[in-house]
Amino acid sequence: MTMSENQRNLEAGLLLNKNRNDINECRITAVVIFSTFVSVCGSFCFGCAAGYSSVSQTGITTDLGLSVAQYSMFGSLMTFGAMFGAIFSGKVSDLIGRKGTMWFAQVFCIAGWLAIAFAPDTVWLDAGRFSTGFAVGLFSYVIPVYIAEITPKHVRGAFVFSNQLMQSCGLSLYYVIGNFVHWRNLALIGLIPCVLQVVTLFFIPESPRLLGKWGREKECKASLQLLRGDEADVSEEANAIKETMVLFDQGPKSKIMDLFQRRYAPSLVIGVGLMLLQQLSGSSGVMFYVGSVFNKGGFPSDIGSMILAAIMIPKALLGLILVEKMGRRPLLLASTSGMCLCSLLLAFSFSFRSYGMLDELTPIFTCIGVVGFISAFAVGMGGLPWIIMSEIFPMNVKVSAGTIVTLANWSFSWIIAFAFNFMIEWNASGTFLIFFSICAAGIVFIYAMLPETKGRTLEDIQASLTDFLQ
16 A cells, blocks of 8 residues: 555545544434423523512512512512522532532422412512522523533534523413412412422433533543433543643632633623623513513503513524524624613603603503513523623633622622612603613623634633633
């Protein structure tokens, strides 16, 4: 055999190996799909909890005699509890695993729903809402991180976006059945997805990247093999995880103050900035008290809730499809622009109504504005910050970074959720002008700061951001 023939055979072998690796990367197995479904059962619980405060307001205030301030406290306690869940989310998920954290969260979620369902007074009601919120704070970190760590890179964005899709499903379900079901029975219905996740978690693998971080190489490879299929060659992916972990182990151990080093500045600014934009845009207030917004604009809240329920899931599905077609950056820009325009429409609508102008049209403007705002949020801003958070931080600082980013999200969510009813009563038009200004600033921030992460490995994304200022 001549040297040229040997060279051709070698090139053919390399090409065959490359094609085999590409096929392995493109394979979506039933295990990946099932594992994602099990994890997003927690997202469904989140959506149910978020929708509950909107549809149960009339029933709870009537039965337990709550004032506006007391009910605002009850509604916002979910986000307050989530703040505390966020503080522990990173450490807990690294200590007991991604699966263990989801089990741990469900203890609080189940206890919370039971406390609300059988609450004799506001103390039990508030305790149950806080407990449910604590679970939501854990879920909001561990679910997108787990999905990002188990899925192939070419579908990672779409799979992580299923987190937002299932939140929308839970929200839509409660917007529909909340018009017909008593608030105590509604809380008991919230137990169903909790029990489903508790049982099915037994049948999914732990995150291979976390197993690699723990130094359990054999289990890491076994987990990858299960996720990629029996015939897949996972050696290259396993080696990449191992090399990354070795690199981090050689460096100093991460502390929370390490995040404020210059090398992590781009990741931290992007992560925290997107979470602040998500909440300060008014999303939590609108979704938690959408009935109040409809009533303030003169549109029947029960009809408005039904319209929202009908469009929430298709819009989230559209986002799931577009996240890998358009990419994170363009979809986030489009979503924020839509929220910006709808906030402006609502500001004008409430302004006209306060002056007694266009009384026949302002209810329609209110409906269009609210539906448009929540739809634009569901397509991009609702889920994409969590996807990007799960992608941009290296494993050595992911615990500290995830805790800070998630805490920032829920801290401002609590502020908005608590203040929203008071702001609407103060000046509805001015409230949405504030949200319009924040969304407009957010467009500038996204355009200037956010890189595209579609189709890139986690290690590549993190390395490029870490080296950005070097």
